[in-house]
Amino acid sequence: MSGETGLRERKKQRMYQTISEAAISLFLQRGFDQVSVADVAAAAEVSKPTLFRYFPAKEDLVLHRFADHEDEAARVVRDRPAGQSPLAALRQHFLEGLERRDPITGLNDAEGVLAFHRLLYGTPSLVARLFAYVSRSEEALASALTEAGPDGGADSRAEGLAARLAAGQIITVQRILAEDNWRRIAEGATAEEVHPGAVAAADRAFAMLRSGLTPYA
Numbered sequence: 055m056s057g058e059t060g061l062r063e064r065k066k067q068r069m070y071q072t073i074s075e076a077a078i079s080l081f082l083q084r085g086f087d088q089v090s091v092a093d094v095a096a097a098a099e100v101s102k103p104t105l106f107r108y109f110p111a112k113e114d115l116v117l118h119r120f121a122d123h124e125d126e127a128a129r130v131v132r133d134r135p136a137g138q139s140p141l142a143a144l145r146q147h148f149l150e151g152l153e154r155r156d157p158i159t160g161l162n163d164a165e166g167v168l169a170f171h172r173l174l175y176g177t178p179s180l181v182a183r184l185f186a187y188v189s190r191s192e193e194a195l196a197s198a199l200t201e202a203g204p205d206g207g208a209d210s211r212a213e214g215l216a217a218r219l220a221a222g223q224i225i226t227v228q229r230i231l232a233e234d235n236w237r238r239i240a241e242g243a244t245a246e247e248v249h250p251g252a253v254a255a256a257d258r259a260f261a262m263l264r265s266g267l268t269p270y271a
Contacts, residue, residue, distance in 0.1 A: 070108055070118060073098045077115035082169050086116070086177045113183035116174065120187045123158055127225065128194035131202055140202050140270045144224060145260040148231070152252050155245055160235030161252050163245040171236050188225060196221035199270055220267045227259045 076098040080089045091112055095105045109115050127144060134143035151159040157167045174180050199217040234255065238248045264271040 069100075073100060073105060073108055074115055074118040078119075078170065078173070081116065081173055086173060086180065111183065113180050116170075116177075116180055117183055117187055119170070120158075120184070124187055124190050125194040126158075127191060127221075127228070128198040131195065131198040140199055141224070141260065141264055141267060142271070144228075145256070148228060148256055148260075149253060152235075152249060152256065158232065159252070160232035160237075160239070161245050161248060163239050168236075168240065172240070175233075175236070188229065192218070192221045192225045195225060203269060216269065220270055223263060223267065227263060231256055231259055 073094065077089070077094040080093055080097055091102060091105060094112075094115060095102045098105065109118065127147075130143050130147045131140040134140065138146075148159065152161050155162045157164075157170075160171070162168075174184070196214070196218040199220055200214055203213050203217060231252070235248055235252050238251075239245060
């Protein structure tokens with residue numbers, strides 16, 4: 055039974071990928087607002103009802119690429135080595151992302167990545183929808199920080215609020231760092247040229263976080 059479940063899940067993920075890739079290709083060619091959901095369904099060879107079962111909103115066709123990253127910060131906190139603080143683990147993870155030119159850090163100058171970022175940041179409805187993904191990232195991280203807190207996840211309103219405030223600051227810092235990296239590359243710099251400054255900016259930003267988020271530092 056578990057094998058059948060795994061097969062269904064893989065087929066479902068392939069369908070997500072197929073529809074999303076077809077949509078992004080059209081959006082890059084013609085612009086987000088010039089492509090209809092019907093156009094995407096036709097390109098992906100699915101019906102509109104099928105498309106909407108996978109993607110409730112047109113914007114989600116693009117932002118699906120962020121889906122795997124929604125709980126990334128939370129996973130980093132939960133999977134960190136014993137003795138390492140949540141913030142230290144998140145800093146290390148972000149720096150490693152810069153080193154491998156992970157697109158989520160904004161430090162990637164591949165033309166396909168740049169085109170995707172131009173599409174994303176150049177479309178107001180996509181930017182607005184992105185905040186829903188950011189909110190879910192904050193919620194997941196807040197939950198992980200609560201578990202990692204001094205009381206070990208006890209149901210404390212104060213601890214929960216502290217974790218939410220910390221999560222909001224951490225996710226915002228990571229987003230701003232990524233946007234700054236992307237904008238510098240969009241202005242003509244290469245990822246190699248931006249990398250030293252990106253590392254220095256990340257170190258500075260996490261040092262600022264560390265000074266104000268003592269329970270998680």
